Amino acid sequence: MTKTIVVGYDGSKSAERALEFAAARAKSQGETVTVAHVLEWSPYTFLTPEELEERHARRTEEMARAESMVIAPVLEKLAAQGVDATADIKYGHIADTICQIASDKDAAQVVIGRTGHSKLASRLFGSVAGTLAQASPVPVTIVP
Amino acid sequence: MKNTFQMSALAATALAATAVPALSQSIDEKVNAAFSSSTGWFVNLIFSPFPGTSFPWIVAWLVVAASIFTIYFGLIQFKAFGHSISLVKGDYSDPNNAGEVSHFQALATALSGTVGLGNIAGVAVAVGIGGPGATFWMIFAGLLGMASKFTECTLGVKYRNEYADGSVSGGPMYYITKGFEERGVPAGKFLAVLFAIFCILGAFGGGNMFQANQAHAQITNVVGDFPGWITGVIFAGIVFAVIVGGLKSIAKVTEKVVPIMGVLYVLTALVILLMNFNMIGWAFGEIFRGAFTGAGVAGGVVGALIQGFKRAAFSNEAGVGSAAIAHSAVKTNEPVTEGFVSLLEPFIDTVVICTMTALVIIITGQLVMDPNTGMYLLDEGASTIQTIDGNKGVALTSAAFSSAVPAFKYILAIAVILFAFSTMISWSYYGLKAWTFLFGEGKTKELVFKVIFCIFVVIGAAASLGPVIDFSDAAIFAMAVVNITALYVLMPIVKEELKSYQSRLKSGEIKKFH
Numbered sequence: 001m002t003k004t005i006v007v008g009y010d011g012s013k014s015a016e017r018a019l020e021f022a023a024a025r026a027k028s029q030g031e032t033v034t035v036a037h038v039l040e041w042s043p044y045t046f047l048t049p050e051e052l053e054e055r056h057a058r059r060t061e062e063m064a065r066a067e068s069m070v071i072a073p074v075l076e077k078l079a080a081q082g083v084d085a086t087a088d089i090k091y092g093h094i095a096d097t098i099c100q101i102a103s104d105k106d107a108a109q110v111v112i113g114r115t116g117h118s119k120l121a122s123r124l125f126g127s128v129a130g131t132l133a134q135a136s137p138v139p140v141t142i143v144p
Numbered sequence: 145m146k147n148t149f150q151m152s153a154l155a156a157t158a159l160a161a162t163a164v165p166a167l168s169q170s171i172d173e174k175v176n177a178a179f180s181s182s183t184g185w186f187v188n189l190i191f192s193p194f195p196g197t198s199f200p201w202i203v204a205w206l207v208v209a210a211s212i213f214t215i216y217f218g219l220i221q222f223k224a225f226g227h228s229i230s231l232v233k234g235d236y237s238d239p240n241n242a243g244e245v246s247h248f249q250a251l252a253t254a255l256s257g258t259v260g261l262g263n264i265a266g267v268a269v270a271v272g273i274g275g276p277g278a279t280f281w282m283i284f285a286g287l288l289g290m291a292s293k294f295t296e297c298t299l300g301v302k303y304r305n306e307y308a309d310g311s312v313s314g315g316p317m318y319y320i321t322k323g324f325e326e327r328g329v330p331a332g333k334f335l336a337v338l339f340a341i342f343c344i345l346g347a348f349g350g351g352n353m354f355q356a357n358q359a360h361a362q363i364t365n366v367v368g369d370f371p372g373w374i375t376g377v378i379f380a381g382i383v384f385a386v387i388v389g390g391l392k393s394i395a396k397v398t399e400k401v402v403p404i405m406g407v408l409y410v411l412t413a414l415v416i417l418l419m420n421f422n423m424i425g426w427a428f429g430e431i432f433r434g435a436f437t438g439a440g441v442a443g444g445v446v447g448a449l450i451q452g453f454k455r456a457a458f459s460n461e462a463g464v465g466s467a468a469i470a471h472s473a474v475k476t477n478e479p480v481t482e483g484f485v486s487l488l489e490p491f492i493d494t495v496v497i498c499t500m501t502a503l504v505i506i507i508t509g510q511l512v513m514d515p516n517t518g519m520y521l522l523d524e525g526a527s528t529i530q531t532i533d534g535n536k537g538v539a540l541t542s543a544a545f546s547s548a549v550p551a552f553k554y555i556l557a558i559a560v561i562l563f564a565f566s567t568m569i570s571w572s573y574y575g576l577k578a579w580t581f582l583f584g585e586g587k588t589k590e591l592v593f594k595v596i597f598c599i600f601v602v603i604g605a606a607a608s609l610g611p612v613i614d615f616s617d618a619a620i621f622a623m624a625v626v627n628i629t630a631l632y633v634l635m636p637i638v639k640e641e642l643k644s645y646q647s648r649l650k651s652g653e654i655k656k657f658h
Contacts, residue, residue, distance in 0.1 A: 043234050046256070048399050049469075050568065053251065053313065054311050055475075059243045092239065
């Protein structure tokens, strides 16, 4: 059975590098690629009544935008390279959600780009790559 | 640029006002006189007592309703308490719905509408008139009110309108119209319109003028006396910038700071209680003694009970129907789950926060007691209890807080301003929903409402405490008259929802995700 490589993708330069790495790897191993795009979201934030009212509409918009602006071009590019790829757009805590996707798909590995935050920033806020390295259910490759 | 202009105009008026204090004071007086003479009849109607007693029928109306819902749903507020907390934590939320409005968010927004000056100033008014015993009845009413909230918020979600663009509108206006139609009961449309009218008045009253009024009282308490309309104009300007100018950033900041402020308020109160921990037993003793013996307060036990019930209702708004508007935006396929979540609201608002305020006032000895008889001394006119410095309303709470640690006065002042502001923003939304229900949606129509809303901020800050509180209460309770009538008609629907949900929860069809 072919396994899939989950790539955390947000459109940034480092995510681009991670994607290239994953695509090359998938091609050589005969694996597929799952492009995971996570929109940062916490159910414990505070919203105004207007924001509550419009939330569902905004979410639909955000999903559509992610689909057309971020995901569609990537899937096209991968298809052109002959890599079999699917996408997953989700809301949530980025690292947790990528772990969830990896275990749901029984992925071969997770590939993530290193963002290169300063030491202080990652100490304060944690980094996605760092959290994944510690919490992922499958092997993680961090692409510099 | 426009903003700077507005600000400088504002500063100029403020300056002019301080230059002619005599004139501005008389503006306050005029607003006051006009206000009390034009709203007096409405207040009298709502608060008229049962013939031959001093017991207002409206208080009985709320408590009887809350008791009936409590019995009808089999003490749901106690049985479902744990489940409510797991729902708020998101244990039952489908991860695929992440990004939609969560139970927590709906609850937090509804709470920032109810946690307001009712919790700070309202409680002081209740304890100032009804004595410590009012606290007991307030907690009691808060616990009962959880069942009312459960009923109305379940209906709010069940009968909300979902529009093509994905936005939702809900609340009593909608469940009265649709629910009555479904049950084949006539006059649904009429009641819905009546509710909407009272909701608009409530938005101007308790959701606005009372808040502006008490915010002004607290500001003068800290910086010294100045005319109320100045505070009014400044508040109105900020509210205007948010609701008309679409300055979402202010609203967003408030929504985030208010919960922190709420926690800080409770912590501050806890610190004061800890500083006087040897008095806590005595304070609870006073609360029980007052609840059942009256301890000399005006109206005795009934006086304490009326004040407690009134303040609880005004603070947590259970049975009023306003929360159903805020709660209806949640993402769930089970309306009853939002009912469960909403029952936490009176608990947090009344049983926790209001009780803190009351305990601080009692423990710091603000109420003057005759040491020989153990009875509270009354002011001239025998309507309120004497306080150490003659404070009432928010000033009484402030005195209580600063008697423990003087700097707490400033924490309280910031809390008051923020609570007042967030409650105004929430109520401007509730009022607007009622307004658009009546007149239809449209930019101009909405603008008219918003401008009137801002004008009432100024009136509220200028009017003296008595007429404003009376009108605030009257308008909010008038909403409850209509809403509770509808809840009686619609409660079998809620029961069906509850039964179906509980059996599916038991069978495991509804499962935990986390």
